[in-house]
Amino acid sequence: MPELPEVETIRRGLDNQIAGLRIKSVQVKKARLVKGSVKKFIAVLTGNVFLKFNRRGKLLIAALKSGQFLLIHLKMTGQLIYQHGRQLIAGGHSFVGMDWRLPNRHTHIIFSFRNGSRLFFNDLRQFGYMKIVSKIELEKELKKFGIEPLTAGFSLKNFVEIFANKKTSAKALLMNQKFIAGLGNIYADEVCFYAKVKPSRRVPSLTEGEIKKLYQGCRVILAKAVKARGTTFSDYVDADGRQGGFIKFLKVYGRKGEKCRRCRRGVIVKIKQGGRGTHFCPQCQQ
DNA sequence: ACACCGTCCTGCGTGC
DNA sequence: TGCACGCAGGACGGTG
Ligand SMILES: [Zn+2]
Numbered sequence: 001m002p003e004l005p006e007v008e009t010i011r012r013g014l015d016n017q018i019a020g021l022r023i024k025s026v027q028v029k030k031a032r033l034v035k036g037s038v039k040k041f042i043a044v045l046t047g048n049v050f051l052k053f054n055r056r057g058k059l060l061i062a063a064l065k066s067g068q069f070l071l072i073h074l075k076m077t078g079q080l081i082y083q084h085g086r087q088l089i090a091g092g093h094s095f096v097g098m099d100w101r102l103p104n105r106h107t108h109i110i111f112s113f114r115n116g117s118r119l120f121f122n123d124l125r126q127f128g129y130m131k132i133v134s135k136i137e138l139e140k141e142l143k144k145f146g147i148e149p150l151t152a153g154f155s156l157k158n159f160v161e162i163f164a165n166k167k168t169s170a171k172a173l174l175m176n177q178k179f180i181a182g183l184g185n186i187y188a189d190e191v192c193f194y195a196k197v198k199p200s201r202r203v204p205s206l207t208e209g210e211i212k213k214l215y216q217g218c219r220v221i222l223a224k225a226v227k228a229r230g231t232t233f234s235d236y237v238d239a240d241g242r243q244g245g246f247i248k249f250l251k252v253y254g255r256k257g258e259k260c261r262r263c264r265r266g267v268i269v270k271i272k273q274g275g276r277g278t279h280f281c282p283q284c285q286q
Numbered sequence: 287a288c289a290c291c292g293t294c295c296t297g298c299g300t301g302c
Numbered sequence: 303t304g305c306a307c308g309c310a311g312g313a314c315g316g317t318g
Contacts, residue, residue, distance in 0.1 A: 001311070032295095058312080076311050077296085106296090125295045127312070168289065177313080185311065275291070276311060 001076040002092045004149060004182030005225035005246065007058050010080050010091025014062075014119075015053040017082055017089055021113045022049045030108035033123060035131035044068060044132045045111070057145050057181030061138070069138045071131045072121070078128030079106075084117035091230075093124070146179035149222050159215040163203055170206060170214065171199035172274055183218070186231060186253045189279045191217035193252045193262075198285045199278045200271075224249060252279040260284060 002010075026045045028034055034041045049065035060072040060080075072080070079092035083102055102120050103110060109121040109130060121130065133141065146162070147154050162179045174180060174188040183191065192199045194217030197210050206214075224246070225231060231246040251261050256270040256279060266283025 073312080075313080123295095124297070125311085127295065166288095172289085175312090277309090 001184055001186065002074040002078060002230075003058060003184035003187050004222055005187075005228075006092060006230035007055055007060060007074065007182075008226050009230045010089075011053045011055045011060055013089040013091055014050075014060075014080065014082060017084070018050050018113070018117070018119065019052055020049065021115065021117070023047065023111055024114050025112045027110040027112075028108070029103075029110070030126065032126055033108045033121065033129055035129045041130070041132055045070070056142055056148065057177050058184065059141075059145075067135060069133050069135070071129075071133055071138075071141065073129050074123070075125070075127035075129075077124040079120075079122040081120045081122065082117065083120065084115070092122075145177055145181040148181050149183075149218050150226070154219070156212065156215050159218075160208075160211055163206065163211050166203040168203055169199060169273065170197050170201045170203060171278065173203055174214070174218075180218070182222070185276050185278075186250070187221060187225070189253045190221050190251060193217075193280060193285060194221060196285050198280055200273055201286070252281065255279065 023045050026042050028038050028042060031038045044064070044066065048068075050062050050070075051065055052063040054061040054063065058073065060074075062070040062072065064070060072078075074080070074092045077093040079090065081091075081102060082089040088100075099105070102118070104122065106122040106124050107120050108123060108126070111119040111121075113119075121128070147158050159180075163173070166173055168176075171188050171192055174183050174191055175185065189199060191214060195210055195213035197206065197214060228246040228249065231250065252268050255268045258268050260266040260268060260281040260283060263281060263284040266281040268279055268281055271278050271280075
């Protein structure tokens with residue numbers, strides 16, 4: 001599912017390809033995916049220009065020439081696919097056997113540009129959304145996010161402070177966007193593995209050294225995943241013919257029953273924690 | 287104030 | 303072969 005590295009990857013693609021393009025028309029096929037008034041959504045976007053694509057956590061933020069912003073959240077199964085002639089820039093959720101015809105039955109919103117290119121917003125489970133906000137509303141939305149990994153504000157000091165006076169589990173804290181922005185179920189499991197910490201460990205029981213390792217894990221794993229252009233679970237290839245290659249670096253997620261790649265003794269188990277599939281090595285994670 | 291759980295949704299895998 | 307059911311999970315709202 002799209003987490004920080006996957007959203008960052010599509011952000012870069014869209015910023016390169018469609019920043020500066022004028023929107024000719026917008027087609028909303030499923031109103032559920034638009035937060036707020038669909039009529040207003042279409043009215044604001046038609047004739048508008050995408051100036052710049054930014055990101056906060058897993059939230060994509062497109063600055064519009066009108067001064068407003070288009071917020072895009074892909075949740076678990078959202079995809080953004082930009083098609084210009086034979087060129088295809090895709091990002092977000094991908095899976096084996098997906099339908100690459102566009103639009104397909106999961107296409108809910110389509111942007112058409114004057115140069116004939118199109119941007120498709122697909123979402124199998126329809127949990128994702130698009131939303132128009134003003135500058136003021138954007139500021140309000142951004143206040144909900146915690147420290148942003150891969151930025152200067154993501155310091156060890158700030159990270160350690162987050163762990164003070166928390167009683168929840170290590171994984172739940174890592175995934176809480178109010179405190180740390182951008183980690184989802186996959187990368188939270190990977191960070192816990194990196195730090196040799198069981199995802200269920202209560203925060204008060206964590207040592208200083210373990211918190212530091214969790215911090216390093218966030219930095220190392222997310223940086224590596226962005227460099228690999230995210231994790232994809234299919235053979236998808238983008239315009240440059242490269243695959244999102246992080247899947248081969250995953251150590252625990254989706255590896256239930258496999259021998260641990262670190263200690264070579266444990267077997268990766270999958271449990272349910274907080275209603276989410278949670279993976280770890282019972283041998284080398286404490 | 288904080289922790290936790292149900293909810294939204296569709297397609298796929300499993301078992302009878 | 304067909305059908306019912308469980309599972310996948312981000313973020314929000316309600317509950318304790
Ligand atoms: Zn191990």
